[in-house]
Amino acid sequence: xxxxxxxxxxxxxxxxxxxxxxxxxxxxxxxxxxxxxxxxxxxxxxxxxxxxxxxxxxxxxxxxxxxxxxxxxxxxxxxxxxxxxxxxxxxxxxxxxxxxxxxxxxxxxxxxxxxxxxxxxxxxxxxxxxxxxxxxxxxxxxxxxxxxxxxxxxxxxxxxxxxxxxxxxxxxxxxxxxxxxxxxxxxxxxxxxxxxxxxxxxx
Amino acid sequence: xxxxxxxxxxxxxxxxxxxxxxxxxxxxxxxxxxxxxxxxxxxxxxxxxxxxxxxxxxxxxxxxxxxxxxxxxxxxxxxxxxxxxxxxxxxxxxxxxxxxxxxxxxxxxxxxxxxxxxxxxxxxxxxxxxxxxxxxxxxxxxxxxxxxxxxxxxxxxxxxxxxxxxxxxxxxxxxxxxxxxxxxxxxxxxxxxxxxxxxxxxx
DNA sequence: CATGTAGACTAACGGTTGTTAGTTAGTTAT
DNA sequence: ATAACTAACTAACAACCGTTAGTCTACATG
Numbered sequence: 001x002x003x004x005x006x007x008x009x010x011x012x013x014x015x016x017x018x019x020x021x022x023x024x025x026x027x028x029x030x031x032x033x034x035x036x037x038x039x040x041x042x043x044x045x046x047x048x049x050x051x052x053x054x055x056x057x058x059x060x061x062x063x064x065x066x067x068x069x070x071x072x073x074x075x076x077x078x079x080x081x082x083x084x085x086x087x088x089x090x091x092x093x094x095x096x097x098x099x100x101x102x103x104x105x106x107x108x109x110x111x112x113x114x115x116x117x118x119x120x121x122x123x124x125x126x127x128x129x130x131x132x133x134x135x136x137x138x139x140x141x142x143x144x145x146x147x148x149x150x151x152x153x154x155x156x157x158x159x160x161x162x163x164x165x166x167x168x169x170x171x172x173x174x175x176x177x178x179x180x181x182x183x184x185x186x187x188x189x190x191x192x193x194x195x196x197x198x199x200x201x202x203x
Numbered sequence: 204x205x206x207x208x209x210x211x212x213x214x215x216x217x218x219x220x221x222x223x224x225x226x227x228x229x230x231x232x233x234x235x236x237x238x239x240x241x242x243x244x245x246x247x248x249x250x251x252x253x254x255x256x257x258x259x260x261x262x263x264x265x266x267x268x269x270x271x272x273x274x275x276x277x278x279x280x281x282x283x284x285x286x287x288x289x290x291x292x293x294x295x296x297x298x299x300x301x302x303x304x305x306x307x308x309x310x311x312x313x314x315x316x317x318x319x320x321x322x323x324x325x326x327x328x329x330x331x332x333x334x335x336x337x338x339x340x341x342x343x344x345x346x347x348x349x350x351x352x353x354x355x356x357x358x359x360x361x362x363x364x365x366x367x368x369x370x371x372x373x374x375x376x377x378x379x380x381x382x383x384x385x386x387x388x389x390x391x392x393x394x395x396x397x398x399x400x401x402x403x404x405x406x
Numbered sequence: 407c408a409t410g411t412a413g414a415c416t417a418a419c420g421g422t423t424g425t426t427a428g429t430t431a432g433t434t435a436t
Numbered sequence: 437a438t439a440a441c442t443a444a445c446t447a448a449c450a451a452c453c454g455t456t457a458g459t460c461t462a463c464a465t466g
Binding site for chain 1: 235320354391397
Protein backbone atom coordinates (compact mmCIF):
# COMPACT_ATOMS: atom_id res chain seq x y z
CA UNK A 1 0.00 0.00 0.00
CA UNK A 2 1.55 3.27 -1.10
CA UNK A 3 0.53 6.89 -1.10
CA UNK A 4 -1.46 7.98 -4.10
CA UNK A 5 -1.21 11.43 -5.55
CA UNK A 6 -4.27 12.69 -7.39
CA UNK A 7 -3.33 14.20 -10.70
CA UNK A 8 -4.56 17.77 -10.96
CA UNK A 9 -5.37 19.52 -14.21
CA UNK A 10 -4.51 23.06 -15.27
CA UNK A 11 -7.26 24.58 -13.16
CA UNK A 12 -6.09 22.72 -10.07
CA UNK A 13 -8.98 20.29 -9.74
CA UNK A 14 -9.34 16.61 -10.35
CA UNK A 15 -11.06 15.51 -13.52
CA UNK A 16 -14.04 14.38 -11.48
CA UNK A 17 -14.38 17.77 -9.85
CA UNK A 18 -14.10 19.43 -13.25
CA UNK A 19 -16.87 17.23 -14.62
CA UNK A 20 -19.16 17.97 -11.69
CA UNK A 21 -18.51 21.70 -11.90
CA UNK A 22 -19.15 21.71 -15.62
CA UNK A 23 -22.32 19.69 -15.11
CA UNK A 24 -23.55 22.22 -12.55
CA UNK A 25 -22.99 24.99 -15.07
CA UNK A 26 -24.99 23.17 -17.73
CA UNK A 27 -27.70 22.22 -15.23
CA UNK A 28 -28.08 25.89 -14.36
CA UNK A 29 -28.63 26.82 -17.99
CA UNK A 30 -31.06 24.08 -19.04
CA UNK A 31 -31.97 22.04 -16.00
CA UNK A 32 -30.88 18.52 -15.09
CA UNK A 33 -33.27 16.66 -17.40
CA UNK A 34 -32.44 18.66 -20.50
CA UNK A 35 -28.68 18.14 -20.21
CA UNK A 36 -27.48 14.91 -21.83
CA UNK A 37 -24.32 13.03 -21.02
CA UNK A 38 -23.18 13.86 -24.56
CA UNK A 39 -23.69 17.58 -23.85
CA UNK A 40 -21.61 17.24 -20.71
CA UNK A 41 -18.93 15.23 -22.47
CA UNK A 42 -18.60 17.82 -25.22
CA UNK A 43 -18.26 20.56 -22.61
CA UNK A 44 -15.25 18.79 -21.07
CA UNK A 45 -13.89 17.73 -24.48
CA UNK A 46 -14.19 13.98 -24.16
CA UNK A 47 -16.67 11.33 -25.35
CA UNK A 48 -19.75 10.46 -23.32
CA UNK A 49 -18.53 6.98 -22.46
CA UNK A 50 -15.32 8.40 -21.01
CA UNK A 51 -17.28 10.24 -18.33
CA UNK A 52 -17.89 6.88 -16.71
CA UNK A 53 -14.20 6.54 -15.87
CA UNK A 54 -14.84 9.28 -13.33
CA UNK A 55 -18.45 9.16 -12.22
CA UNK A 56 -20.94 6.38 -11.55
CA UNK A 57 -24.01 7.83 -13.26
CA UNK A 58 -25.81 11.04 -14.17
CA UNK A 59 -27.76 10.67 -10.93
CA UNK A 60 -24.49 10.51 -9.05
CA UNK A 61 -23.46 13.92 -10.40
CA UNK A 62 -26.69 15.53 -9.27
CA UNK A 63 -26.35 13.93 -5.86
CA UNK A 64 -22.80 15.26 -5.47
CA UNK A 65 -23.88 18.78 -6.35
CA UNK A 66 -26.97 18.99 -4.19
CA UNK A 67 -26.19 16.99 -1.07
CA UNK A 68 -22.86 18.69 -0.37
CA UNK A 69 -24.51 22.11 -0.66
CA UNK A 70 -27.45 21.13 1.51
CA UNK A 71 -25.05 19.89 4.17
CA UNK A 72 -23.11 23.15 4.03
CA UNK A 73 -26.31 25.01 4.85
CA UNK A 74 -27.19 22.59 7.62
CA UNK A 75 -23.77 22.94 9.24
CA UNK A 76 -23.86 26.71 8.90
CA UNK A 77 -27.27 26.90 10.52
CA UNK A 78 -26.14 24.67 13.39
CA UNK A 79 -23.26 27.05 14.14
CA UNK A 80 -25.48 30.12 13.96
CA UNK A 81 -28.19 28.56 16.11
CA UNK A 82 -25.72 27.80 18.89
CA UNK A 83 -23.88 31.11 18.72
CA UNK A 84 -24.30 33.58 21.56
CA UNK A 85 -25.27 36.76 19.70
CA UNK A 86 -28.41 38.85 19.21
CA UNK A 87 -31.22 37.66 16.99
CA UNK A 88 -30.49 40.40 14.49
CA UNK A 89 -26.88 39.26 14.31
CA UNK A 90 -28.03 35.69 13.76
CA UNK A 91 -30.13 36.86 10.82
CA UNK A 92 -27.17 38.78 9.45
CA UNK A 93 -25.10 35.60 9.79
CA UNK A 94 -27.72 33.67 7.80
CA UNK A 95 -27.56 36.26 5.04
CA UNK A 96 -23.75 35.95 5.01
CA UNK A 97 -24.01 32.18 4.92
CA UNK A 98 -26.13 32.31 1.79
CA UNK A 99 -24.00 35.00 0.14
CA UNK A 100 -20.79 33.09 0.78
CA UNK A 101 -22.04 29.71 -0.34
CA UNK A 102 -23.67 31.22 -3.41
CA UNK A 103 -20.50 33.08 -4.37
CA UNK A 104 -18.31 30.01 -4.26
CA UNK A 105 -20.87 27.72 -5.94
CA UNK A 106 -23.27 29.79 -8.02
CA UNK A 107 -23.99 27.01 -10.49
CA UNK A 108 -24.68 24.41 -7.86
CA UNK A 109 -27.26 26.65 -6.22
CA UNK A 110 -29.38 26.42 -9.35
CA UNK A 111 -29.54 22.64 -9.05
CA UNK A 112 -30.27 22.87 -5.35
CA UNK A 113 -33.21 25.15 -6.06
CA UNK A 114 -34.60 23.65 -9.24
CA UNK A 115 -33.51 20.05 -9.64
CA UNK A 116 -33.79 18.55 -6.15
CA UNK A 117 -36.91 16.64 -7.24
CA UNK A 118 -34.79 14.54 -9.56
CA UNK A 119 -32.84 13.11 -6.66
CA UNK A 120 -33.90 9.52 -6.27
CA UNK A 121 -32.26 7.61 -3.41
CA UNK A 122 -31.26 10.81 -1.64
CA UNK A 123 -34.56 12.67 -2.05
CA UNK A 124 -35.87 11.85 1.40
CA UNK A 125 -32.59 12.83 3.04
CA UNK A 126 -32.52 16.14 1.17
CA UNK A 127 -36.08 16.93 2.17
CA UNK A 128 -35.31 16.28 5.82
CA UNK A 129 -32.32 18.63 5.70
CA UNK A 130 -34.44 21.34 4.10
CA UNK A 131 -37.26 20.88 6.57
CA UNK A 132 -34.90 21.17 9.52
CA UNK A 133 -33.27 24.26 8.07
CA UNK A 134 -36.57 26.03 7.64
CA UNK A 135 -37.71 25.04 11.12
CA UNK A 136 -34.51 26.39 12.68
CA UNK A 137 -34.92 29.58 10.68
CA UNK A 138 -38.50 30.17 11.77
CA UNK A 139 -37.57 29.44 15.40
CA UNK A 140 -34.99 32.23 15.28
CA UNK A 141 -37.63 34.61 13.90
CA UNK A 142 -40.11 33.62 16.60
CA UNK A 143 -37.68 34.18 19.43
CA UNK A 144 -36.83 37.54 17.87
CA UNK A 145 -40.48 38.51 17.96
CA UNK A 146 -40.66 37.45 21.63
CA UNK A 147 -37.66 39.59 22.55
CA UNK A 148 -39.18 42.40 20.48
CA UNK A 149 -36.11 42.57 18.26
CA UNK A 150 -38.34 41.73 15.31
CA UNK A 151 -41.58 43.39 14.24
CA UNK A 152 -44.61 41.29 15.16
CA UNK A 153 -45.77 39.82 11.85
CA UNK A 154 -46.47 36.26 10.71
CA UNK A 155 -43.17 34.39 11.32
CA UNK A 156 -43.63 31.96 8.42
CA UNK A 157 -44.23 34.80 6.00
CA UNK A 158 -41.18 36.66 7.26
CA UNK A 159 -39.09 33.51 6.98
CA UNK A 160 -40.21 32.63 3.45
CA UNK A 161 -39.85 36.20 2.31
CA UNK A 162 -36.22 36.33 3.43
CA UNK A 163 -35.41 32.76 2.41
CA UNK A 164 -36.78 33.01 -1.12
CA UNK A 165 -34.71 36.13 -1.69
CA UNK A 166 -31.61 34.37 -0.41
CA UNK A 167 -32.39 31.31 -2.52
CA UNK A 168 -32.61 33.46 -5.64
CA UNK A 169 -29.22 35.03 -4.99
CA UNK A 170 -27.60 32.75 -7.55
CA UNK A 171 -29.62 34.49 -10.27
CA UNK A 172 -28.51 38.05 -9.75
CA UNK A 173 -25.26 37.71 -7.83
CA UNK A 174 -23.26 36.99 -11.02
CA UNK A 175 -24.38 40.35 -12.44
CA UNK A 176 -23.22 42.18 -9.35
CA UNK A 177 -19.62 41.09 -9.00
CA UNK A 178 -18.49 44.72 -8.74
CA UNK A 179 -19.78 44.70 -5.21
CA UNK A 180 -17.65 42.37 -3.14
CA UNK A 181 -19.00 39.91 -0.60
CA UNK A 182 -19.02 42.22 2.37
CA UNK A 183 -20.72 45.06 0.52
CA UNK A 184 -23.40 42.81 -0.92
CA UNK A 185 -24.05 41.04 2.36
CA UNK A 186 -24.36 44.42 4.07
CA UNK A 187 -26.72 45.90 1.48
CA UNK A 188 -28.83 42.80 1.46
CA UNK A 189 -28.86 42.68 5.23
CA UNK A 190 -30.09 46.27 5.33
CA UNK A 191 -32.96 45.59 2.98
CA UNK A 192 -34.00 42.27 4.45
CA UNK A 193 -33.44 42.87 8.13
CA UNK A 194 -34.02 46.56 8.77
CA UNK A 195 -37.39 46.00 7.21
CA UNK A 196 -38.47 43.72 10.00
CA UNK A 197 -36.39 45.34 12.71
CA UNK A 198 -38.71 46.68 15.41
CA UNK A 199 -36.78 49.84 16.24
CA UNK A 200 -36.23 50.91 12.65
CA UNK A 201 -33.40 53.39 13.01
CA UNK A 202 -31.56 53.19 9.73
CA UNK A 203 -31.34 56.60 8.04
CA UNK B 204 -70.17 29.82 -42.29
CA UNK B 205 -72.07 29.04 -39.11
CA UNK B 206 -71.65 29.59 -35.41
CA UNK B 207 -69.54 26.96 -33.73
CA UNK B 208 -70.17 25.82 -30.21
CA UNK B 209 -67.12 24.52 -28.41
CA UNK B 210 -67.86 21.33 -26.55
CA UNK B 211 -67.09 21.66 -22.89
CA UNK B 212 -66.17 18.77 -20.63
CA UNK B 213 -67.30 18.07 -17.08
CA UNK B 214 -64.99 20.70 -15.61
CA UNK B 215 -66.24 23.35 -17.99
CA UNK B 216 -63.15 23.71 -20.13
CA UNK B 217 -62.32 22.66 -23.65
CA UNK B 218 -60.17 19.59 -24.14
CA UNK B 219 -57.27 21.78 -25.20
CA UNK B 220 -57.52 23.87 -22.05
CA UNK B 221 -57.68 20.71 -19.99
CA UNK B 222 -54.53 19.38 -21.65
CA UNK B 223 -52.64 22.61 -21.08
CA UNK B 224 -53.72 22.83 -17.46
CA UNK B 225 -52.72 19.24 -16.84
CA UNK B 226 -49.40 19.84 -18.55
CA UNK B 227 -48.76 22.83 -16.30
CA UNK B 228 -49.40 20.66 -13.27
CA UNK B 229 -46.93 18.02 -14.47
CA UNK B 230 -44.40 20.68 -15.47
CA UNK B 231 -44.55 22.04 -11.94
CA UNK B 232 -43.75 18.66 -10.43
CA UNK B 233 -40.92 17.56 -12.71
CA UNK B 234 -40.07 20.37 -15.06
CA UNK B 235 -40.81 20.69 -18.78
CA UNK B 236 -38.00 18.44 -20.02
CA UNK B 237 -38.76 15.56 -17.67
CA UNK B 238 -42.43 15.35 -18.65
CA UNK B 239 -43.06 13.18 -21.71
CA UNK B 240 -46.01 13.36 -24.03
CA UNK B 241 -46.91 9.87 -22.82
CA UNK B 242 -46.93 11.11 -19.22
CA UNK B 243 -49.24 13.93 -20.23
CA UNK B 244 -51.48 11.63 -22.26
CA UNK B 245 -51.84 9.22 -19.35
CA UNK B 246 -52.79 12.12 -17.08
CA UNK B 247 -55.69 13.05 -19.38
CA UNK B 248 -56.57 9.39 -20.09
CA UNK B 249 -55.84 9.24 -23.79
CA UNK B 250 -52.93 8.02 -25.95
CA UNK B 251 -49.97 10.25 -26.74
CA UNK B 252 -50.82 10.51 -30.43
CA UNK B 253 -54.31 11.77 -29.60
CA UNK B 254 -52.87 14.85 -27.95
CA UNK B 255 -52.00 16.09 -31.40
CA UNK B 256 -55.66 16.44 -32.30
CA UNK B 257 -55.66 19.39 -29.88
CA UNK B 258 -52.17 20.86 -29.76
CA UNK B 259 -49.44 21.45 -32.32
CA UNK B 260 -46.44 20.30 -30.30
CA UNK B 261 -44.98 20.02 -26.82
CA UNK B 262 -43.32 23.38 -27.43
CA UNK B 263 -46.72 24.84 -28.20
CA UNK B 264 -48.02 23.84 -24.78
CA UNK B 265 -45.15 25.53 -23.01
CA UNK B 266 -45.62 28.64 -25.11
CA UNK B 267 -49.33 28.81 -24.24
CA UNK B 268 -48.61 28.52 -20.54
CA UNK B 269 -45.80 31.02 -20.30
CA UNK B 270 -46.65 33.75 -22.79
CA UNK B 271 -50.21 34.28 -21.59
CA UNK B 272 -48.97 34.63 -18.01
CA UNK B 273 -46.17 36.98 -18.97
CA UNK B 274 -48.66 39.16 -20.83
CA UNK B 275 -50.96 39.21 -17.82
CA UNK B 276 -48.11 40.63 -15.75
CA UNK B 277 -47.22 43.14 -18.45
CA UNK B 278 -50.81 44.38 -18.69
CA UNK B 279 -51.14 44.56 -14.93
CA UNK B 280 -47.96 46.57 -14.61
CA UNK B 281 -49.10 48.97 -17.32
CA UNK B 282 -52.31 49.68 -15.40
CA UNK B 283 -50.46 50.17 -12.12
CA UNK B 284 -47.82 52.40 -13.70
CA UNK B 285 -50.45 54.75 -15.10
CA UNK B 286 -52.66 54.79 -12.01
CA UNK B 287 -52.83 57.96 -9.94
CA UNK B 288 -52.07 56.65 -6.45
CA UNK B 289 -49.17 56.84 -3.99
CA UNK B 290 -46.01 54.82 -4.55
CA UNK B 291 -46.81 52.64 -1.55
CA UNK B 292 -50.23 51.88 -3.04
CA UNK B 293 -48.61 51.00 -6.35
CA UNK B 294 -46.38 48.54 -4.55
CA UNK B 295 -49.40 47.07 -2.78
CA UNK B 296 -51.07 46.75 -6.18
CA UNK B 297 -48.05 44.85 -7.51
CA UNK B 298 -48.26 42.46 -4.57
CA UNK B 299 -51.96 41.93 -5.28
CA UNK B 300 -51.25 41.38 -8.96
CA UNK B 301 -48.85 38.56 -8.14
CA UNK B 302 -51.11 37.05 -5.50
CA UNK B 303 -54.13 37.04 -7.80
CA UNK B 304 -52.36 35.66 -10.84
CA UNK B 305 -50.63 33.01 -8.73
CA UNK B 306 -53.89 31.96 -7.11
CA UNK B 307 -55.68 31.41 -10.38
CA UNK B 308 -52.71 29.74 -12.11
CA UNK B 309 -50.38 28.24 -9.53
CA UNK B 310 -49.08 25.53 -11.83
CA UNK B 311 -48.35 27.86 -14.70
CA UNK B 312 -46.24 30.07 -12.45
CA UNK B 313 -43.81 27.20 -12.00
CA UNK B 314 -43.23 27.03 -15.74
CA UNK B 315 -42.91 30.79 -15.97
CA UNK B 316 -40.20 30.72 -13.32
CA UNK B 317 -38.34 27.56 -14.19
CA UNK B 318 -38.93 26.56 -17.80
CA UNK B 319 -38.83 29.83 -19.74
CA UNK B 320 -35.40 28.89 -21.12
CA UNK B 321 -37.02 26.06 -23.08
CA UNK B 322 -39.04 28.50 -25.12
CA UNK B 323 -37.59 28.54 -28.59
CA UNK B 324 -39.27 30.91 -31.04
CA UNK B 325 -40.83 32.96 -28.26
CA UNK B 326 -37.77 33.19 -26.02
CA UNK B 327 -36.72 36.62 -27.19
CA UNK B 328 -40.25 37.99 -26.81
CA UNK B 329 -40.53 36.58 -23.29
CA UNK B 330 -37.19 38.08 -22.28
CA UNK B 331 -38.25 41.50 -23.53
CA UNK B 332 -41.48 41.34 -21.52
CA UNK B 333 -39.55 40.36 -18.39
CA UNK B 334 -36.97 43.07 -18.91
CA UNK B 335 -39.63 45.75 -19.31
CA UNK B 336 -41.47 44.53 -16.22
CA UNK B 337 -38.37 44.72 -14.07
CA UNK B 338 -37.48 48.15 -15.43
CA UNK B 339 -40.96 49.49 -14.66
CA UNK B 340 -40.75 47.98 -11.20
CA UNK B 341 -37.40 49.55 -10.39
CA UNK B 342 -38.60 52.92 -11.72
CA UNK B 343 -41.47 52.87 -9.24
CA UNK B 344 -39.01 52.15 -6.43
CA UNK B 345 -36.71 54.95 -7.54
CA UNK B 346 -39.48 57.53 -7.65
CA UNK B 347 -40.57 56.32 -4.21
CA UNK B 348 -37.08 56.99 -2.88
CA UNK B 349 -37.16 60.48 -4.42
CA UNK B 350 -40.47 61.32 -2.78
CA UNK B 351 -39.10 59.82 0.43
CA UNK B 352 -41.92 57.31 0.60
CA UNK B 353 -39.30 54.57 0.44
CA UNK B 354 -36.22 54.11 2.55
CA UNK B 355 -33.04 55.09 0.69
CA UNK B 356 -31.38 51.77 -0.16
CA UNK B 357 -30.16 50.28 -3.43
CA UNK B 358 -33.25 50.23 -5.70
CA UNK B 359 -32.20 47.12 -7.62
CA UNK B 360 -31.70 45.17 -4.41
CA UNK B 361 -35.07 46.31 -3.08
CA UNK B 362 -36.73 45.36 -6.36
CA UNK B 363 -35.16 41.91 -6.59
CA UNK B 364 -35.83 41.22 -2.95
CA UNK B 365 -39.54 41.88 -3.37
CA UNK B 366 -39.80 40.33 -6.81
CA UNK B 367 -38.11 37.04 -5.91
CA UNK B 368 -40.47 36.65 -2.99
CA UNK B 369 -43.46 37.31 -5.23
CA UNK B 370 -42.09 34.92 -7.85
CA UNK B 371 -41.84 32.16 -5.25
CA UNK B 372 -45.44 32.61 -4.17
CA UNK B 373 -46.50 29.60 -6.21
CA UNK B 374 -44.45 27.39 -3.91
CA UNK B 375 -46.02 28.25 -0.59
CA UNK B 376 -49.37 29.72 -1.54
CA UNK B 377 -50.96 26.26 -1.98
CA UNK B 378 -50.09 25.42 1.64
CA UNK B 379 -51.79 28.57 2.89
CA UNK B 380 -55.26 28.34 1.40
CA UNK B 381 -56.84 28.91 4.79
CA UNK B 382 -55.92 32.54 4.41
CA UNK B 383 -57.91 34.03 1.60
CA UNK B 384 -56.54 36.35 -1.06
CA UNK B 385 -57.08 39.61 0.74
CA UNK B 386 -55.59 38.36 3.99
CA UNK B 387 -52.55 36.94 2.28
CA UNK B 388 -52.00 40.01 0.15
CA UNK B 389 -52.27 42.17 3.25
CA UNK B 390 -49.87 40.09 5.32
CA UNK B 391 -47.40 39.92 2.50
CA UNK B 392 -47.76 43.63 1.85
CA UNK B 393 -46.98 44.33 5.49
CA UNK B 394 -43.82 42.28 5.46
CA UNK B 395 -42.55 43.41 2.08
CA UNK B 396 -43.57 47.05 2.10
CA UNK B 397 -43.52 48.23 5.68
CA UNK B 398 -39.94 47.00 5.70
CA UNK B 399 -38.90 49.60 3.18
CA UNK B 400 -41.44 52.22 4.14
CA UNK B 401 -39.58 55.34 5.30
CA UNK B 402 -41.89 56.36 8.12
CA UNK B 403 -42.22 52.89 9.64
CA UNK B 404 -45.34 53.23 11.70
CA UNK B 405 -46.77 49.76 11.75
CA UNK B 406 -47.22 48.58 15.34
C1' DC C 407 12.31 -4.11 -18.40
C1' DA C 408 7.80 -5.86 -16.96
C1' DT C 409 3.47 -4.75 -15.05
C1' DG C 410 -0.39 -2.15 -13.56
C1' DT C 411 -3.32 1.61 -13.92
C1' DA C 412 -5.67 5.92 -15.48
C1' DG C 413 -8.19 7.76 -18.87
C1' DA C 414 -9.24 8.22 -23.30
C1' DC C 415 -11.49 5.81 -27.42
C1' DT C 416 -15.15 3.14 -30.78
C1' DA C 417 -19.15 0.50 -31.08
C1' DA C 418 -23.22 -0.81 -29.66
C1' DC C 419 -27.21 -2.05 -26.46
C1' DG C 420 -32.12 -1.68 -25.24
C1' DG C 421 -35.25 1.66 -24.11
C1' DT C 422 -37.53 6.20 -24.70
C1' DT C 423 -38.43 10.43 -27.13
C1' DG C 424 -41.63 13.62 -29.95
C1' DT C 425 -44.15 13.10 -33.73
C1' DT C 426 -46.60 11.35 -38.15
C1' DA C 427 -49.62 8.35 -40.93
C1' DG C 428 -53.60 6.13 -41.46
C1' DT C 429 -57.93 4.44 -39.59
C1' DT C 430 -62.36 4.46 -37.23
C1' DA C 431 -66.49 5.41 -34.40
C1' DG C 432 -69.56 8.95 -33.05
C1' DT C 433 -71.61 13.43 -33.71
C1' DT C 434 -73.23 17.51 -36.29
C1' DA C 435 -74.63 20.14 -40.44
C1' DT C 436 -76.82 20.45 -44.84
C1' DA D 437 -79.47 10.52 -45.93
C1' DT D 438 -75.14 12.04 -46.79
C1' DA D 439 -71.28 14.61 -46.11
C1' DA D 440 -68.02 16.71 -42.98
C1' DC D 441 -65.89 17.07 -38.76
C1' DT D 442 -64.11 15.69 -34.06
C1' DA D 443 -61.41 13.06 -31.36
C1' DA D 444 -60.04 8.88 -30.24
C1' DC D 445 -57.14 4.72 -31.71
C1' DT D 446 -52.88 1.46 -33.42
C1' DA D 447 -48.54 1.25 -35.46
C1' DA D 448 -44.46 2.94 -36.46
C1' DC D 449 -40.32 6.01 -37.42
C1' DA D 450 -35.99 8.23 -36.86
C1' DA D 451 -33.47 10.30 -33.44
C1' DC D 452 -31.67 10.36 -29.09
C1' DC D 453 -31.09 8.65 -24.25
C1' DG D 454 -27.96 6.66 -20.36
C1' DT D 455 -24.95 3.19 -20.03
C1' DT D 456 -21.82 -1.02 -20.90
C1' DA D 457 -18.19 -3.73 -23.11
C1' DG D 458 -13.99 -4.02 -24.87
C1' DT D 459 -9.78 -1.83 -26.58
C1' DC D 460 -5.74 1.12 -26.85
C1' DT D 461 -2.10 4.35 -25.32
C1' DA D 462 0.68 6.88 -22.01
C1' DC D 463 2.75 6.88 -17.92
C1' DA D 464 4.09 5.45 -13.13
C1' DT D 465 5.67 1.78 -10.19
C1' DG D 466 8.26 -2.44 -8.96
